[in-house]
Amino acid sequence: MLSRIDLTPASRPLLLPDETLLFVQNAVGIYEGKYKIPNYQNGSAYLTSHRACYVDNEDPRKFSVAVELKDVDRVECYAGFLKSSPKITLFLKPPATAAVAATNNFTPSPGNRSAVSTPKPATPLIRPTSPLPASTGVWICPICSFSNPIPSNYIPQVTPTGSIPPCLACGIRPSPGVLESSSQQPPPRSPTPLSSLSPLHTAGSGPTPSSSTATATTTATATGDSDEATFACPRCTFLNHRWLRSCEICGEHLISPDLPTEQLLEATRGESPAPTSIARKGGLIGENVEVVKFSFRAGGDKVFHERLRNALIQRKWLLQNAPPVPTPGQSGNGGASSGGGASGATNADGGAAAERVVGIAGLERAGRNVRRKNEAAIGGAFEDLEALMGRAKEMVALAEEFSTRLSSTPTFANNEAKAVLRNSTQALGIVTKDMLTSATGGGSNSSDKASDLYLSELARQVAEFLADDARGILKREGGVITLVDLWAIYNRARGIELISPSDLEKATGLFEKLKLPVRVRRFRSGLLVVQEARSSDAETVRRIMEWISGPGWGRGVTAAQAAERFGWSIGVAAEELEMAEERGALCREVGVEGVRFWRNWLVEERR
Template sequence: MYFWRQIDLTSARRPVLLQNEVDIFVQDGVGLYDGRFKLDGYQNGRVYLTTHRVCYVDNIRSATHSVAIELSQVHRIQFSPGLLRSSPKISLYLLPPSSPSTPIALSSPRPISPTTAALHLQSLDLRASPAVSRSHSPDSNAVFNWICPICSFSNAMKVADSGGSPPPCLTCGIRPAVSVIEQAKEAMAGVNKTAHIYSAHLPIAVENENGFACPRCTFVNHPSLPQCEMCGATLVSKNLPPTLLDNAMKDLVINERYSPSPTPPGMRYNDDDIDHIKISFRTGGERIFLDKLKIVLQDRIWERRTRNIGAVSAAQDRHSRTSTQRLPKLGIQGLEIQSVKECQRNLELMHSLNDLDSLMQKAKEMVSLAETFAMRLSNAPGVPKEARTALLESSEALSLSSPIVMREMAGSGDETFYAELARQLAEFLDNGVLVKEGGILTLFDLYSLYNRARGLSLISPKDFYRACSIFEKLRLPFRLRKFRTGVVVVQEAYYSDDAVNRMLMNWIKKTSRERGISLGVTAQDVNQRFGWSVTIALEELEIAEVSGNLSRDSSVEGTRFYENLINTFQWNWKKAVFQEL
């Protein structure tokens, strides 16, 4: 994974957008490839297309398996339709990195000593030593290639793994016949035997400081090549010079630093040979993703802001230079000056539309700043309650800090749309909305607050309810709860019925001890203490009553709830009866 970079996620497991970055499209059920190698652990996730990046978020291990790639590195794309069991894929051909950076390695790099490098060179059969030349049977760790008879794809396989059932093809997924594997293994054994017999009669290759000279055509080859680049003859060497050993060791360190997970142990590939990555679409949506990707790559929005700033500054400089000329001009010179001013006015009018984009970006920054201040004030001691309430209301009234999730952004099927809508709802609740309401909010209130924050493209009640109902399925920190009377609320996931009942009873007992007498509580008292609405407060009190923790006293003044002492009262009836007698 040389080109992929780790990314940060929000509390709803969505990518944290960069400055001026906007979501374009999202598709679930995708997997990643580095070249033709399938990446283990990156085969069950969703891909986000933004104006700046292509982001992958894994559905199971999102904290550690969420990566992104910059669209500025993409110079060509290619679409591959599905074949039988092979899913459609979009290949992104990337530019080589201009500066060294730390890639994500699926296996940790390990240092290689000169001794280990020499042993590894012998195990790779880079030179035919006498011990190796005497052995004509293939090694169990040797790797051979078999050609798929369906799609003609070359698959790598170890000799030790060829005894069991044939593995499926990496491209089409069809298992070959056993005879195909046996023929490929016999062909490899025959080539190795011929090479060993032929190399036993060859003279020793001439060594110099740059490489090995071929005994047939005298072409100087690189020390890591097993065969001559010009004539194909096997290169034979008894001893490897120390200088060449150092060079070979450096090449081994590069080649062994990163290992693709699908290859068998012992097989390595060089990341420099991989110039593209693939995105496999298992549940559809590849056509829409491809069309939107072409538009984004054509617009190159990540460069637009820089061009706008440069153009506006250039126009301002020209305007400042011409404004200094206050003397009236007549004749041809006056007409030229008037023509220049007209061009300047047209240019400023064109750039005013670009300034609207900058104004919208500033509005998003204001929303983020207001949310930050609101969260800090909610946790800071000594801040007036009026200031906290005003700032929370202002941040809610501005807009959503993240782009609005619309049905056109989702891929195939409605499940992706509802999942993304649920994640944005979780982000909206996590920005201080639920804290203001005491951790519990009715579904009607949340619906009005969210649609007011959207401002446009309002969500229907049906879509809103379906999105909220999958909070627990997506493992978000919120859940739906329905009371006996039919009232539906959204609350934090750890707010179970027992936890809320225990919190309510602890407050009632503490209030009774402080007063010295139990005067009971009303729904309005609970509303002032916990911030719940009166409807939710009454529902929680009734639940505590049904569980036997509270008892009610209904009168003309209203209903008050008291701690139920009947269940815990110990009555010594014998003592009471005999005292009366």
């Protein structure tokens, strides 16, 4: 079942606890069965250890869904052919209550019995027989026209598509509509002998009509009944029996002519090949979907399929609701504290139990033992933390050297080391190039696509880093941070898989294209800064004017004072003051102490 997902400020899936990102691929669309889902054809696929997510590029807040991996029954891969893109098919498990509910509700109600009831006889001389059970019929293969038996355990609209056996002749698996139409078609009827019917006319009931009159009456009756019992297919205009649900010629889904005009207009399919439920509701959110396909128009299907199968094997979502691992001595401490001193306390070195002490002395001894253990645990933790902080620079250099050696010498042992390094980066939530590479050795075109995807995901991650309220990077820097400072702070927080300044510059240039909450700004001197997308020069000038305004001529300020006031760096403060000067709001005074900016009363007096 497709479900909506929460997104980060950078329009990426918000990961659950203990959920790791495995792969990212752009230019992806999703299907429901063999039909495209409208508004879900231009986005990115995010594969995590718990979900397979789709995030739309145009409107990610509205058209972003996910499939829980715990609901996936099996996976199939289609390599594509000619203009058909490669696809990954996810066959979902049916709901636990669907089979029981469908079995109980399979017998049609009196109001809806016309959908599967026996057709009305066209003449009173033939009695219809009872329809055969759906499990004893046959279905005709649309490929080779071979007659196959319908499985006995097949339940319409409940049995998954993957559970339907293929054709016995050509091996092609049919669609559920073929079995439904075959199981609901009325069986051939044989006319009942006239001798077993009650006579229509007796000797004393009246004169028998002549043969010509009877022929005309029969023809008129048959013509009227045929007009009422048939209606044209909306695709091929073939006249089908009114009780059929699909056309006998082209297989098109038929709409009953007994429906009101409003329902007919609502149920009529448009030009889009999507199912009517999708076109009418705008998606299948919350509905029982059997098959979901991910269409990869820019490659990446092989890596996605490989890591999806590994995620289904590992089943990390089972650990989400698992109880915590018990620690040694946890039950003993709890017993001592809850027993009110009834149980004896143990020695600090784990020796034999001391003599049994009850009352206040027992409570004091139990509390003293708990405090001693807590002090030992906290002291050891802080010692490890101090040692790690003291060797942070050495660890970063060692990680860089280790990564360089792995990439330069591809051996079997290094492949295992790469897997360990990949797991560590996944645990830290870092997007690396191996998560985004859509093809291995696919030429310059594939390399360019992988590079573009890496830069776009790096831009999203940097935007999340800046917009994180817990870190408060932009707030601490006064809403503006230089690109050099951002590169240093981001690499320091990242720790491993450090990025180059050129990659960061290219990634920040994609902020506006990806509609992220931050943007890049270039000052007149060429200084590049990153600030919030909603901030503007007019707002900055207004804040400066409110600060320097005062009684008389106001006050003159320097770049250092502005940096201290607004939290900017010295370079950013100087650029902002010069920008306000260019707009005519400030004027400068060059003296011995340096440059000081005042409110431009000269321009205001001329006005």
